[in-house]
Amino acid sequence: xxxxxxxxxxxxxxxxxxxxxxxxxxxxxxxxxxxxxxxxxxxxxxxxxxxxxxxxxxxxxxxxxxxxxxxxxxxxxxxxxxxxxxxxxxxxxxxxxxxxxxxxxxxxxxxxxxxxxxxxxxxxxxxxxxxxxxxxxxxxxxxxxxxxxxxxxxxxxxxxxxxxxxxxxxxxxxxxxxxxxxxxxxxxxxxxxxxxxxxxxxxxxxxxxxxxxxxxxxxxxxxxxxxxxxxxxxxxxxxxxxxxxxxxxxxxxxxxxxxxxxxxxxxxxxxxxxxxxxxxxxxxxxxxxxxxxxxxxxxxxxxxxxxxxxxxxxxxxxxxxxxxxxxxxx
Amino acid sequence: xxxxxxxxxxxxxxxxxxxxxxxxxxxxxxxxxxxxxxxxxxxxxxxxxxxxxxxxxxxxxxxxxxxxxxxxxxxxxxxxxxxxxxxxxxxxxxxxxxxxxxxxxxxxxxxxxxxxxxxxxxxxxxxxxxxxxxxxxxxxxxxxxxxxxxxxxxxxxxxxxxxxxxxxxxxxxxxxxxxxxxxxxxxxxxxxxxxxxxxxxxxxxxxxxxxxxxxxxxxxxxxxxxxxxxxxxxxxxxxxxxxxxxxxxxxxxxxxxxxxxxxxxxxxxxxxxxxxxxxxxxxxxxxxxxxxxxxxxxxxxxxxxxxxxxxxxxxxxxxxxxxxxxxxxx
Numbered sequence: 028x029x030x031x032x033x034x035x036x037x038x039x040x041x042x043x044x045x046x047x048x049x050x051x052x053x054x055x056x057x058x059x060x061x062x063x064x065x066x067x068x069x070x071x072x073x074x075x076x077x078x079x080x081x082x083x084x085x086x087x088x089x090x091x092x093x094x095x096x097x098x099x100x101x102x103x104x105x106x107x108x109x110x111x112x113x114x115x116x117x118x119x120x121x122x123x124x125x126x127x128x129x130x131x132x133x134x135x136x137x138x139x140x141x142x143x144x145x146x147x148x149x150x151x152x153x154x155x156x157x158x159x160x161x162x163x164x165x166x167x168x169x170x171x172x173x174x175x176x177x178x179x180x181x182x183x184x185x186x187x188x189x190x191x192x193x194x195x196x197x198x199x200x201x202x203x204x205x206x207x208x209x210x211x212x213x214x215x216x217x218x219x220x221x222x223x224x225x226x227x228x229x230x231x232x233x234x235x236x237x238x239x240x241x242x243x244x245x246x247x248x249x250x251x252x253x254x255x256x257x258x259x260x261x262x263x264x265x266x267x268x269x270x271x272x273x274x275x276x277x278x279x280x281x282x283x284x285x286x287x288x289x290x291x292x293x294x295x296x297x298x299x300x301x302x303x304x305x306x307x308x309x310x311x312x313x314x315x316x317x318x319x320x321x322x323x324x325x326x327x328x329x330x331x332x333x334x335x336x337x338x339x340x341x342x343x344x345x346x347x348x349x350x351x352x353x354x355x356x357x
Numbered sequence: 358x359x360x361x362x363x364x365x366x367x368x369x370x371x372x373x374x375x376x377x378x379x380x381x382x383x384x385x386x387x388x389x390x391x392x393x394x395x396x397x398x399x400x401x402x403x404x405x406x407x408x409x410x411x412x413x414x415x416x417x418x419x420x421x422x423x424x425x426x427x428x429x430x431x432x433x434x435x436x437x438x439x440x441x442x443x444x445x446x447x448x449x450x451x452x453x454x455x456x457x458x459x460x461x462x463x464x465x466x467x468x469x470x471x472x473x474x475x476x477x478x479x480x481x482x483x484x485x486x487x488x489x490x491x492x493x494x495x496x497x498x499x500x501x502x503x504x505x506x507x508x509x510x511x512x513x514x515x516x517x518x519x520x521x522x523x524x525x526x527x528x529x530x531x532x533x534x535x536x537x538x539x540x541x542x543x544x545x546x547x548x549x550x551x552x553x554x555x556x557x558x559x560x561x562x563x564x565x566x567x568x569x570x571x572x573x574x575x576x577x578x579x580x581x582x583x584x585x586x587x588x589x590x591x592x593x594x595x596x597x598x599x600x601x602x603x604x605x606x607x608x609x610x611x612x613x614x615x616x617x618x619x620x621x622x623x624x625x626x627x628x629x630x631x632x633x634x635x636x637x638x639x640x641x642x643x644x645x646x647x648x649x650x651x652x653x654x655x656x657x658x659x660x661x662x663x664x665x666x667x668x669x670x671x672x673x674x675x676x677x678x679x680x681x682x683x684x685x686x687x
Contacts, residue, residue: 288640301631304624
């Protein structure tokens with residue numbers, strides 16, 4: 028008999044695979060089932076002894092799973108899956124359409140309450156760890172400004188835009204925080220900075236044989252909405268170099284709080300939180316798995332409804348006891 | 358009638374004054390009383406209309422204060438004040454003797470439970486925000502190492518040691534994180550680093566007229582325990598320069614989590630949290646005041662006993678509602 032936290036994965040894409048790997052790093056958890064939209068017999072996973080179940084049969088797992096981690100996308104999957112699963116399982120998801128969080132929260136909250144489950148939504152790094160740091164910074168230094176910078180990291184939308192340019196064989200775009208904007212965010216002047224001012228764009232392009240590189244560069248740099256408003260650089264490289272150096276999914280970013288204290292606001296303070304990630308999906312998955320522990324514990328205590336990372340005390344995501352935490356980490 | 362959170366300050370030193378200033382930045386709070394060991398009529402504070410009460414009469418304030426912020430030192434004040442006040446008030450303190458936290462927690466917990474109060478201990482930045490970041494880092498990336506660097510900031514003990522050297526008129530010591538050690542903490546090699554390897558020491562010294570500067574420098578650099586084991590630099594400056602540039606109490610530091618994910622641990626991630634503070638006591642006070650809000654809310658909900666920052670959900674320290682937080686910061 029196992030006393031491990033029994034995890035299910037709903038959706039076996041980049042995030043689902045990352046969750047599977049993260050579970051292996053957490054000895055108090057075990058992967059019990061993977062739900063898929065495909066024919067279950069066609070899905071191969073890394074872990075042995077795990078059920079592969081069609082998503083339509085999810086309800087058959089009700090008694091086997093402590094927490095279901097929803098690994099679908101925010102555009103179309105989660106708005107449906109979120110409430111549907113929250114009625115059956117304690118759930119964790121990484122819903123990341125910032126503007127639609129209030130309505131998503133409400134629909135998951137209703138469903139989770141119906142099912143007496145705990146659902147923690149919008150878990151990951153942004154929303155997620157970055158959100159927590161925005162909150163902490165603002166609460167501690169109420170007189171101040173906060174800044175979020177993203178990158179260096181791959182933007183899928185901009186990479187797609189490059190690949191649509193005539194003569195381009197392959198392409199990838201990295202969003203890079205502007206050094207100048209970062210410095211001004213920290214210097215105490217509390218500038219207003221737009222997303223555009225805060226970031227530059229770097230493109231790596233493989234041109235087709237005989238293509239006009241000058242024209243490709245000009246077309247990219249002048250592309251409205253995507254590149255025209257940014258400081259954009261275009262680097263032409265070979266397909267070999269592209270395959271060797273540009274297959275990973277790195278990302279990261281910075282949350283900066285610049286605030287002031289003192290009788291005359293004469294003392295300036297900077298709080299900075301940053302991430303430098305080799306694999307965006309694997310890091311996101313690692314956050315999801317840590318918060319699955321919190322969902323499990325809250326459900327055990329009889330809580331239910333939708334939550335966000337703001338509602339979760341840090342101790343709930345650690346496998347250590349309160350005594351160990353006080354002794355080792357406080 | 359006020360619906361503000363009524364705060365008391367016990368001890369009007371650097372931290373007590375910082376708390377007073379921080380309360381002014383938080384419109385949902387008001388300072389109601391300052392407790393002092395001195396003759397109350399001799400204590401002048403910045404805020405009007407606030408009672409100054411002798412610490413021996415603290416119990417007379419029982420119905421006037423929602424949260425008492427204990428601003429005494431960890432060596433001798435808090436071990437006595439902590440449990441004593443926890444029986445009378447909801448309390449917040451910045452107890453920072455890491456090794457004695459478990460016993461301090463136990464004694465405050467007993468007292469707080471007797472008095473049906475909430476007491477959040479060891480609040481500040483280390484212990485405090487740094488501790489939270491050690492916990493988050495370890496829980497999210499369980500395969501990895503964490504590193505805490507302190508500085509650049511003033512060490513009072515080392516400054517005192519300099520001033521005891523023959524021929525020294527005034528002196529101040531800054532602890533500085535080593536660039537080399539910081540780089541190795543982030544490079545994925547997960548080195549074992551001692552506090553000594555991680556920090557260098559920079560001294561600013563005003564020599565008495567006619568004193569032997571070469572001898573002063575040698576004496577400082579060879580002082581066992583304090584400087585001998587470190588890479589130490591000594592700068593001689595004038596008293597004017599000292600008075601102009603070295604009166605503030607800056608501090609800060611870094612918490613770094615270096616971790617790995619992937620089937621072969623092939624992906625490296627770095628989480629970094631840093632503080633750069635013009636005033637160590639004012640920043641610490643700002644953290645105390647934010648957590649006073651959490652103590653107030655938990656007490657209202659009927660909770661009691663000792664807590665640490667690990668037990669406090671981020672939302673509890675923000676003046677914003679859950680809806681506002683989800684809409685604005687998630």
